[in-house]
Amino acid sequence: MIPDLLDSSIFDIIDGQAKKLEDKLKSDVVFYHGAIHPQFFRVFRNFIEEVHNRSQRNEGTISVVLRTGGGSAETTERMVEVIRKHYSTVYFIVPDIAMSAGTIFCMSGDKIFMDYSSSLGPIDPQVPAPDTGDLVPALGYIDKVNDIVIKEMLTPGDVVLLKSVDLAKLALFEQAKDLSIDLLKKWLVEYKFKDWNQHRTTNPGSPVTDDEKEERAKEIAEALSNHKQWRSHGRNLDIKKLTELRIEIDDYSDDEDLRNLIRRYNDPLTGYIDRMGLPFYLHSHQIDM
DSSP: OOHHHHHHHHHHHHHHHHHHHHHHTTSSEEEEHHHHHHGGGGHHHHHHHHHHHHHHOOEEEEEEEEEEEEEEEEHHHHHHHHHHHHHSSSEEEEEEEEEEEEHHTTTTTSEEEOOTTOEOOOOEEEEEOTTTOOESSSSSHHHHHHHTTTTOOOOOOHHHHHHOOOHHHHHHHHEEEEEHHHHHHHIIIIIIIOOBOSSSSSSSOOBOOHHHEEEEEEEHHHHHHHHHHHOOTTOOOOOOHHHHHHHHHHTTTTOOHHHHHHHHHHHHHHHHHHTTTTSSSOTTSSSOO
């Protein structure tokens, strides 16, 4: 009985902080923890529909507090379609990490909120392994095969590896990579760059053309998917690195009010999730979970 009372008290606090954050951002606020996996899609769809139907707000805006190690690009695309069906403006808040497909997810937002300790990650789409169904990173596999193919002299180990390559799996990985890049380019132009109408550094004040938006989106997509540059699926891409890629981030590091609101919502909620060992969790103060 005591743990139930404790958890109830924790969620009274969490729900209250969610409401305060909603008022600050003038949006609905939801929390997503876990992999972006096909098996979670229906739960996510029903959850967003319920939040939208119960909401008393009229701004047409949702803020997604996201904590994920990544997942499927295809599922990310479906989740974006769900959110954009119900909301015209989408913010992503990353207090901790949003890696791989989580990075792609964030690029579908109108704004991305991070502080100095937040991290996105390189784009390394994950696809279900044919034998187990578990999600496995694609780009590392592709890069390894490409490194061997361009060698002038193959070692015995290289020959063994090439003989073991499943060409169908390799094609699947290539398609996942291409889809990830295409989605990121599309969403950057459609959402993140929609209000980028004038140049700020090169030829300040001059109008930004659609071609320039597409070219910038292509540069960002290629940089984020350059596995050799980042050298790790789990590489930390903080605000400084993202700014160097010319990705605009809403940095709340020095906004004490917003930072405290986000952390007072995120930290007890993630503490509960970690304590319970939950692989997937959604939260809204409007829904009893």
